[in-house]
Amino acid sequence: MSVTAPAAPLTSRRYAWKVTLSSFVGNTLEYYDFLVYGTAAAIVFPAVFFPSENSFVATLSSLGTFAVGFLARPLGGMFFGRRGDKQGRKSTLVLTLAIMGTGTLLIGFLPSYDSIGLLAPALLVVLRLVQGFAVGGEWGGSMIIVLESTNPRHRGFYTSWPNTGGFSAQILITLVFAWVYTLDDAQLQSWGWRVPFWLSAVVLAVGLWMRRSLEETPVFTDAVAGLEKEGRNRSLTVENLEASQAAIRERQERDAAAAAEPASQAPTRGPLASVFLEDWRNLLRIVGLRFAEALPYFLLTVFVLSYGPQHLGLEKESLNTAILIMAVLAFPAHGIFSWISDKIGRRPVYFFGALVVFVMAFPFFGLLNTGSFVLIVLGYVLMLNLGHNAINSIQPAFFAELFPADRRYSGAATGREIASIVAGGLTPFIATALAGEDGSRWQLVALYVMVGALITMLTVWKTPETFRRDLNVVGETVR
Missing domain, CATH: 1.20.5 (Single alpha-helices involved in coiled-coils or other helix-helix interfaces)
Known part of the structure; x- marks a missing residue:
């Protein structure tokens, strides 16, 4: 198999940026819906849906529902991936956004535990599953539609920008909750927490309008x-x-x-079946590659929001400001790392990011424990902007390039979302349990991150380079 990109006519730069911007906006809006739940789960939901005399149990229960959404993500990845490979990328992306926006909006109308008892958290879990199902098909589609529509020599750079959607969503969430924090506890728990979810109506309208302008990719x-x-x-x-x-x-x-x-x-094998039967090695590779990306991100943007105020006396506003600074710096970081990967390959950049996460696991908690705002921001920048962003910026191209055109959506989406369960959604829950009721066992949390980063470094070593692969290949498994 040749690994040299074909000398086909290159996509115009103007159209490439149009597709990239459309995917960036759609991905931002999609992840706003998904991540706003994580912030609310750490800050508000323990009191609204899981009232308990033991705050540790309430927080653990709330973060458990955050993890539930990740259980549905592989199903969404498989369903929407298969649909995207058979019926097209564009229509599938419109569908994922519609489901996501509707589910998030409905969460904002849920009654509290005090109003309807156990039915409240039960409905919350159902809607969280709906969220997870939709977002399972979002990431793969939004990245692949850019990958297949841009210059092969710069596809790492272009696909990195839609992947900053999680950070732009984090900025929006931080700004919205900065207003929410100005409310007193009674206002916050009765109606204030609902406002970020109600904003999904705007999210849904803007996102659907943007995605109507997308065209099907020439590769598909x-x-x-x-x-x-x-x-x-x-x-x-x-x-x-x-x-x-x-x-x-x-x-x-x-x-x-x-x-x-x-x-x-006889009926031919579908894209999803082919992924599991012929590309299972690449599915396992994606799981291993995600640990050093997902662990630090969900640890620092979800777990720390509950751990810091409860056990270290840190202000929620200070932590959100640190996250805001990190999210702004993520944009230039993604551009730089992805540009480098188009020059020297995906593997060295990915390995560098995992190594930084490994080295920073213990120092981050040391900086957090000082209580100094400046040092906490430094910890966020080193762990996420220098470590995580190096990985996250090239992940879309790296994962999608592992699969042939006829099952690329199925492979990339399914692999990433299977990994989301063990390397993503369970992170806040596991970290809270490891830290203990008094939060004194933070060393175990740091060790947890180091093990995940080590798994990723070993996986990079066993994964082939992909940055010059021909995206038009159909049916061939990438070894």
Whole structure:
């Protein structure tokens, strides 16, 4: 298999930026819906949906529902990935956004535990599953539609920008909750927490408008045309064979042959089945590659928001400001790291990011424990902007390049969302349990991050380089 990008006419820079901007906005709005839940789960939901005399139990229960959303993400990845590979990227992305926006809006109208008892957290879990199902198909589609529509020499750079959607969403959430924090506890728990979820109505309208302007990618349309042509050729071969056989067979033999289905016309294997049967190595690679990306991100943007105020006496506003600064710096960091990956490859940049996360695991908690705002911001910048961003910026291109065109959406989305369960959604829950009721065992949390980063470094070593692969290849497994 050749690993040199084809010398096809390059996509215009103007159109490339149009697709990139559209995916960036859609991804921002999608992740606003998903991440606003994480902030509320750490700050408000323990009192609203899980009232308990033991605040540790209430927080653990609330963060448990945050993890529930990740259980549905692999199902969403498989469902929407298969749909995107068979029916197109564009229509699938419109559907994921519609489901996500509706589910998030409904959370804002849920009654509290005091109003309807156990039914309140039960409905919360259902809607969280809806969120997870939708976002499971969002990431893969929004990245792949950019990957397949831009200059092959710069696809790492272009695909990095939609992946900053999580950070722009984090900025929006931080600003919204900065206003929420000005409310007293009674206002916050009765109606204040609902406002960020109600804003999903705006999110939904803007996102759907943006995605209507998307066009199907040339790689997808070429792949579909190629498969249809191959199918027609097979059909003609079978018909010619049957015609020649009919001339020399007896009538009864000819009737029996007509009743039997030709082997070559048997249903072909779908993209999802092919991913699990032929690309299982790459699915496992993606799981390993995600640890050093997902662990520090959810640790610093969800877990610390409950751990810091409860056990270190840190102000919620200070932590949110630190996250805001980090999120702003994520944009230039993504541009720089992705540009470098287009020059030297995905593997060295990815390994560098994982190494930084490994080295910073213990120092971050040391900086957090000082209580100094400046040092806390420094910890966020080093762990996330220098470590996580190096990984996150090239992840879309790296993951999608591991799969052939006819099952790229299924492979990238399914692999990433399976990894989301063990390396993402469970992180705040596991970290809270490891830290203990009094929060004194933070060393275990740091060790947890180090182990995850080590897994990622070993996986990078076992993963082939992809940055010059031909995206138009159909059917071939990337070894």
